Amino acid sequence: MTGKPKQILVCSLLIAAVCLLAAGLADGGFTDVLRKAATICFECIGLG
Amino acid sequence: MKTDEKKKKRFPKLSARRYTQLIAAVLYNCNVKGFAEGKIFKGASKGLCVPGLNCYSCPGAVAACPLGSLQSALLSSRYKVPYYVLGTLLLFGLVCGRFICGFLCPFGLLQELIYKIPTKKIKKSRVTRALSKLKYIILIAFVIVIPLTKLSPGFCKYICPAGTLEGGVPLALANADIRGMLGALFSWKVFVAAAILLASLFCYRAFCRFLCPLGAIYSFFNPVSFFGVKVDKSKCTGCGACVRACKMDVKKVCDGECIQCGECRGVCPENAISFGYKGPGEAKRTPKTDRQTEE
Structure with missing residues (x-):
């Protein structure tokens, strides 16, 4: 894919990424990730 | 020495x-x-x-x-x-x-x-x-x-x-x-x-x-990412040296398997491969070397 179609696709994806991030931040996504990452993940370390 | x-x-x-x-x-x-x-x-x-x-x-x-x-x-x-x-x-x-x-x-x-x-x-x-x-x-x-x-x-x-x-x-x-x-x-x-x-x-x-x-x-994003390895289509002759030198399972530079390490830059005889901004819409030509690279 080259030229204008690619340009449109990339711009759409960039706008989508920014919108998703903004919606996620407003929705408390940052806090959810923080809560999960700040506690030991038993599955990750192999405790189940 | x-x-x-x-x-x-x-x-x-x-x-x-x-x-x-x-x-x-x-x-x-x-x-x-x-x-x-x-x-x-x-x-x-x-x-x-x-x-x-x-x-x-x-x-x-x-x-x-x-x-x-x-x-x-x-x-x-x-x-x-x-x-x-x-x-x-x-x-x-x-x-x-x-x-x-x-x-x-x-x-x-x-x-x-x-x-x-x-x-x-x-x-x-x-x-x-x-x-x-x-x-x-x-x-x-x-x-x-x-x-x-x-x-x-x-x-x-x-x-x-x-x-x-x-x-x-x-x-x-x-x-x-x-x-x-x-x-x-x-x-x-x-x-x-x-x-x-x-x-x-x-x-x-x-x-x-x-x-x-x-x-x-x-x-999935490799072909459209903003930064990484890019091929100068005016210099590329399609010789396939880049794909042969690559240790990943690439079929062409910057396809889904390419980790954009840039190791191929050194083997390109035309110096067609470089790092940089791959602006949206920038046309690229990559060598078609699927058959050439089978080992």
Whole structure:
């Protein structure tokens, strides 16, 4: 894919990424990730 | 002259890529105190995801793993749409693509260092190219379907070698309580991690090529990412030297398997390959060398 179609696709994806991030931040996504990452993940370390 | 050569052998010059990989690995895991105490970092930076695969249960980790966060978000997706994690992954992919695998992944660095140990190496072939599709199956099955249906982070729980090596082993060594809880699942994960590291000795970046679901996600963005390796179409003759020199299972520069390490720049006889901004809409020509590169 080259030229204008690619340009449109990339711009759409960039706008989508920014919108998703903004919606996620407003929705408390940052806090959810923080809560999960700040506690030991038993599955990750192999405790189940 | 001889002393210079000896020095060069003893202290081989590190490439800019190697420096970047080392700096990224250190920055991701700069909570040194955590390794001694056997506790993980709980600061606000853990609400942010790093671009590469780096377990957030590593005592040194100061930020979150994007893949772990995605699975965790999918676990609770019945109640909440995971906008934040999806947006983060989309942004990382769009800006860098698999440049992240080549430059910003600590587990990729570890595999490359292991591969440097001199042994007989397995070269890329039709078999490795077929195996490289496995990571997409793992992405669908372990990262998406299992978290959505079985309500457990399938990849973290059953496969992730970064979790075992960065999280499980250091925590078990430093924390007696955790050591006391180890069981069959930990043994399984140690076996998987050991098998992957052993495979990396003979096969270049075995985990990245065949198993890594994060690489699979970023591979979709490789053709449209803003930064990375680009080919000057006016110089490229389509000789295929780049694809033959590449240790990944690429069919052309910058396809889904390309980790954008830029090693091909040195072998291009026309100097057509470079790093930089690949602006939207910029036309590229890459050599069609599928048949030429079969080994």
